[in-house]
Amino acid sequence: MGASRVDMKVVLLGKEYGGKTSLVERYLHDRFAGDTPYQNVRNYNATIGAAFGAKKVDIGDKVLTLGVWDTAGSERYEAMSRIYYRGAKAAIVCYDLTDRTSFERARFWVNELMKNEEGCKIYLCGTKKDLVISDKRTREVDYHMTTDYAEEIHAEVHETSSKTGENIFELFTKIAKDFASNPENIKKERDKDKETLDLYEDNKKKFGCCG
Amino acid sequence: MMSRRSSKKGFHVDESDLMCKNGCGFYGNPGWQGYCSKCWRDYQKAKQVQPKTEQIASNRSKRLSQMGSGETAPSFSKFEERKKQQSEKRKNTVKSIFNRSSKESSPSNTPPKKDPVAKRVSVESQQVGGEFAEFLKKLRKTTALDISKQVRAFIEKIQVFADSPVEELSEMVQDFYQIITDRINTLPVYKGMDQNTIDTLMDFIEKYILTRIYRIVFCPVTTTDEEDDLAIQNRIRSLHWITREQIDCKIYENDAESSQLLETAITDIIQMDSKRAPQDKLASIVQCCNHIFELLRKSTDGPASADDFLPALIYVVLKANPPLLQSNIQYITRFANPTRLMSGEAGYFFTNLCCVVSFIQNISAESLDLTQKDFDKYMSGEAVPHTSHNAYMCDGLRLMYQNLSTLTELRQRHEKLMAEALQLQQDMVEFKDSFKNEIDTVLERNPWTLRPRKSKADIDAENSDTELLPSPLKPEVLHPVGQ
Numbered sequence: 001m002g003a004s005r006v007d008m009k010v011v012l013l014g015k016e017y018g019g020k021t022s023l024v025e026r027y028l029h030d031r032f033a034g035d036t037p038y039q040n041v042r043n044y045n046a047t048i049g050a051a052f053g054a055k056k057v058d059i060g061d062k063v064l065t066l067g068v069w070d071t072a073g074s075e076r077y078e079a080m081s082r083i084y085y086r087g088a089k090a091a092i093v094c095y096d097l098t099d100r101t102s103f104e105r106a107r108f109w110v111n112e113l114m115k116n117e118e119g120c121k122i123y124l125c126g127t128k129k130d131l132v133i134s135d136k137r138t139r140e141v142d143y144h145m146t147t148d149y150a151e152e153i154h155a156e157v158h159e160t161s162s163k164t165g166e167n168i169f170e171l172f173t174k175i176a177k178d179f180a181s182n183p184e185n186i187k188k189e190r191d192k193d194k195e196t197l198d199l200y201e202d203n204k205k206k207f208g209c210c211g
Numbered sequence: 212m213m214s215r216r217s218s219k220k221g222f223h224v225d226e227s228d229l230m231c232k233n234g235c236g237f238y239g240n241p242g243w244q245g246y247c248s249k250c251w252r253d254y255q256k257a258k259q260v261q262p263k264t265e266q267i268a269s270n271r272s273k274r275l276s277q278m279g280s281g282e283t284a285p286s287f288s289k290f291e292e293r294k295k296q297q298s299e300k301r302k303n304t305v306k307s308i309f310n311r312s313s314k315e316s317s318p319s320n321t322p323p324k325k326d327p328v329a330k331r332v333s334v335e336s337q338q339v340g341g342e343f344a345e346f347l348k349k350l351r352k353t354t355a356l357d358i359s360k361q362v363r364a365f366i367e368k369i370q371v372f373a374d375s376p377v378e379e380l381s382e383m384v385q386d387f388y389q390i391i392t393d394r395i396n397t398l399p400v401y402k403g404m405d406q407n408t409i410d411t412l413m414d415f416i417e418k419y420i421l422t423r424i425y426r427i428v429f430c431p432v433t434t435t436d437e438e439d440d441l442a443i444q445n446r447i448r449s450l451h452w453i454t455r456e457q458i459d460c461k462i463y464e465n466d467a468e469s470s471q472l473l474e475t476a477i478t479d480i481i482q483m484d485s486k487r488a489p490q491d492k493l494a495s496i497v498q499c500c501n502h503i504f505e506l507l508r509k510s511t512d513g514p515a516s517a518d519d520f521l522p523a524l525i526y527v528v529l530k531a532n533p534p535l536l537q538s539n540i541q542y543i544t545r546f547a548n549p550t551r552l553m554s555g556e557a558g559y560f561f562t563n564l565c566c567v568v569s570f571i572q573n574i575s576a577e578s579l580d581l582t583q584k585d586f587d588k589y590m591s592g593e594a595v596p597h598t599s600h601n602a603y604m605c606d607g608l609r610l611m612y613q614n615l616s617t618l619t620e621l622r623q624r625h626e627k628l629m630a631e632a633l634q635l636q637q638d639m640v641e642f643k644d645s646f647k648n649e650i651d652t653v654l655e656r657n658p659w660t661l662r663p664r665k666s667k668a669d670i671d672a673e674n675s676d677t678e679l680l681p682s683p684l685k686p687e688v689l690h691p692v693g694q
Contacts, residue, residue, distance in 0.1 A: 007554035012517075021516035051504075051517040052559040067554045069562075070517035074459070076578050077521060080566040087553050 007065050008179055010172075011085045011120075013109040014094030015102040016073035019127030021051075022162035023094065024068055027172055028053040032163050057173070059180040066176060073105075081109070082116055090121045090175045097126045097159065100140040110153055121178060122155040125171060129161035240364050248367050255371060332423075335487050339422045343415045350408070353400045361391060362416060366423050373427045377434050380427070381545035384420070388548050391416060417548050418488040425487045428546055430538035439537035446571060447532045452589045452596055457579045460522040462506045469509055474606060476502035477531040484534045489547035492539060493557040500560040503527060517563075525567050540565060 012020045026032060051070040056063050071077075071084045085091055091113055095106040106124065113120055124146060132139040143159070150157045158174075160167040231239040237247035246254060332340070347355035365387050369380065395401045395409055404412075421428070430436045455462070464470035479499035486492045503523045507515035533539075543561065544552070552558045570578070576586035588594040 007550065009553060016518040017516075021514060021518075025514060051515065051520045052556055054555065065554065067559070069559055072517045072521040072566075074518060076459075077566065077570065079573060080569050083562055083566050083569060086562075 006062055007067060008090070008176070009067050009069060009088045010090045010092065010175060011069045011071060011088040012092050012094060013071055013081065013085070013106075013113075014073050014092075014125075014127075015096065015099070015105045018073060018094050018096045018099070018102050018105075019162060020070055020073065020094050023092070023125070023127060023160065023168065024053055024070055026162040026165055026168045028055055028068065030165070032165075055172075057176045059176055062180070064176050064180065066172065078108075081112065085113060085117055085120060088117065088120045089179055090123060091117075092123045092125050092171070092175075093155075094125045094127050095141060097128050097132045097141050098138045103141045103146070107149075110155070114153065121175075122153060123171065123175060124150050124155050124157045126157065126159040127162065129159045129166055130163045133161075248364065252371050333425075335425075336419075336423050339419050339488070343419045346411065346415055350404075350412075351400070354404070357394070357398070357400050358391075358412070358416070361394070362420060366420060369420075369424045369427060374433075377428065377431045377545060380431075384428075384546050385549065387420070388413070388417070413548065414490065418490060421489060421546055422487045429487075429542050430535065434541070436538040436541055439541075440535045443536050443568065443571065444532060444534075447529055449590055449592075450529060450571065450574065453526075453529055453574075453579070454596055455526060457581070457596070458522045458525055460526040461510050461519055462503070462523050462526065463510050469506060470606075470609065472502050472506045473527070473530075476500075476506070476527050480527060480531045480533050483539055489543050490551065490557075492543055493547070493551065493561060496560050496564055497557050499527065500524065500563070521563060521566065524563055525570060528564070528567050528571065536568065540568060 012024065014020050022032060052068065054065055054067045056065055058064075069084060069088070071081060091109070093106045093109050093113075095102040110122060110124075113122055126141060126146065143157075146157045156174075158167050158171045160171060162168060231237050231247035231250055232245040233247070233250040235247060235250055237249065239245045239247050240251070244251070244254075347358060350358075365383075369383065372380065372383070391413065395404070395412075430440070462469070462473065464473050476499045479495050479502060483492045483495035483499075486495060500520075503520065504515055507519050507523055511519055528536075552561055576583045579586065581589075585594075589596060
């Protein structure tokens with residue numbers, strides 16, 4: 001009964017103002033802050049911040065609740081990032097396709113994650129793809145370089161644009177599917193159920209030997 | 212309800228199976244290996260009392276020696292007092308307040324144990340207990356009975372183990388959440404409950420249990436929570452000089468509404484300490500964070516991100532200096548239902564608060580973009596950053612400054628008015644003088660001459676001139692007509 005509802009924590013890492021917030025906005029509310037005058041955004045904005053959001057995703061017979069956690073990307077708060085990604089099942093490491101330094105920062109978080117959070121699957125996410133498409137010269141992060149790196153760390157690369165919405169929903173759907181198909185996540189649930197039954201039987205036996 | 216209960220029963224246990232293993236006539240509980248609560252306690256005492264007391268005694272003496280060093284003496288007496296209070300509280304082991312269910316089931320169930328000491332349940336516990344009982348009334352009777360039995364047994368168990376290390380207590384509470392969840396998922400008594408009801412039920416259980424055992428598990432004497440509280444409080448106090456600019460905080464209070472919001476956020480986070488149940492404490496954090504987001508919305512374009520939010524929360528915590536911050540965080544971490552902290556808004560904001568505390572503890576010259584020399588100066592109170600004139604002020608201070616400036620303005624206006632009045636007086640005097648002068652000069656130029664009054668000539672009047680005139684002609688008759 002309770003097993004039909006599963007929570008999943010997805011954490012967003014990346015250099016400050018590197019497009020994390022727009023990514024969340026596009027995914028959760030399907031909108032882009034630059035699209036509409038700010039005034040309008042404010043008026044229909046039910047959730048006041050974009051730092052946290054939850055969205056339900058149907059995967060087969062279960063409803064998965066994706067909790068998307070934005071993190072502060074400033075180097076000042078680097079030491080605390082561990083508190084944020086503790087227990088996360090997936091991490092979207094964002095970098096700005098038009099900013100070489102942002103990819104260097106991405107490498108930092110990947111190392112951190114691999115060192116401290118084994119159960120967390122890593123997704124590299126290049127942002128602001130629309131800028132790169134409209135002017136090829138603005139690209140500072142090479143696609144093949146990122147895929148090579150991704151292979152090395154067993155991650156995958158998604159290049160996205162929050163402005164056009166390109167690849168955003170695909171990315172999150174992939175995350176949800178990967179989570180659901182991971183036998184470990186399902187095994188855990190089953191183990192839990194089994195344990196419960198055993199426990200109960202134990203209790204019964206103890207009932208039996210009373211008095 | 213009753214008929215449903217007796218007819219539809221797939222699960223049956225003989226009553227004798229439920230009795231205490233000791234044969235004392237009370238009901239036993241599988242959680243206590245088949246003993247009733249009293250026998251279980253005796254059993255446990257016999258088994259564990261020796262090492263436990265030793266441990267606690269050594270703990271205490273260790274603390275005693277730590278505290279003995281002069282200046283911490285007052286906090287030690289406080290600590291002693293609290294310890295005493297706690298143990299007193301424990302003596303009055305309170306039974307259940309589920310009066311409803313125990314009354315209804317009392318004929319066949321556990322005979323009510325007489326507590327020699329008057330029951331003392333805190334007001335908060337009574338209130339939560341009342342709400343919980345109300346909620347249970349809506350459930351099936353068998354379900355409610357099982358829940359209240361489990362909860363009651365668990366609270367008694369915790370009260371027995373009150374002196375255990377807090378980690379063990381935490382584990383017991385967490386295990387209990389799991390046990391209840393498992394029971395709900397497997398036992399037939401709980402069949403047919405929808406997810407919402409289960410959630411509310413779990414919520415109530417958590418709230419009720421922790422409200423009841425709050426004194427035992429909040430800031431327990433076996434931990435260093437109290438010292439940590441003092442440490443962070445002093446740390447925040449010594450960081451009073453931090454400005455918004457230094458931590459990139461983008462909230463401003465240039466209008467009344469903004470400063471009101473900031474004030475509310477600060478109050479929210481301070482109020483966390485006054486709540487008992489973890490979810491209520493978390494609710495305070497969530498409220499505080501929502502107010503911060505509202506504030507941020509005023510000063511940033513588009514939706515606020517974590518890059519804006521975290522500095523703002525740091526700023527609020529620094530200005531609020533919430534009481535017993537570490538104890539509250541530890542308590543929530545140890546005893547809240549873990550699903551709360553791993554998912555949802557509350558979990559996210561709580562994690563942010565943990566980050567803030569960690570940041571404040573590790574704040575350094577580097578993290579504020581200051582030179583080590585400046586940082587040390589500010590920390591020692593030798594100097595204050597020059598930008599701190601627009602620092603946050605509490606309502607009273609702000610009002611005072613406002614009034615002061617109004618008063619100054621009034622005084623200036625008053626002085627101006629006085630000056631103008633004097634000027635006017637001066638002007639009037641001058642005007643009078645100059646007017647007089649002018650008249651005088653005019654008079655001088657044209658001296659007064661008295662001219663004879665011109666009178667009307669009276670032709671008939673007798674006067675000398677007329678004598679000179681020829682005498683008036685007299686009518687003369689030349690020829691009388693009749694003669």
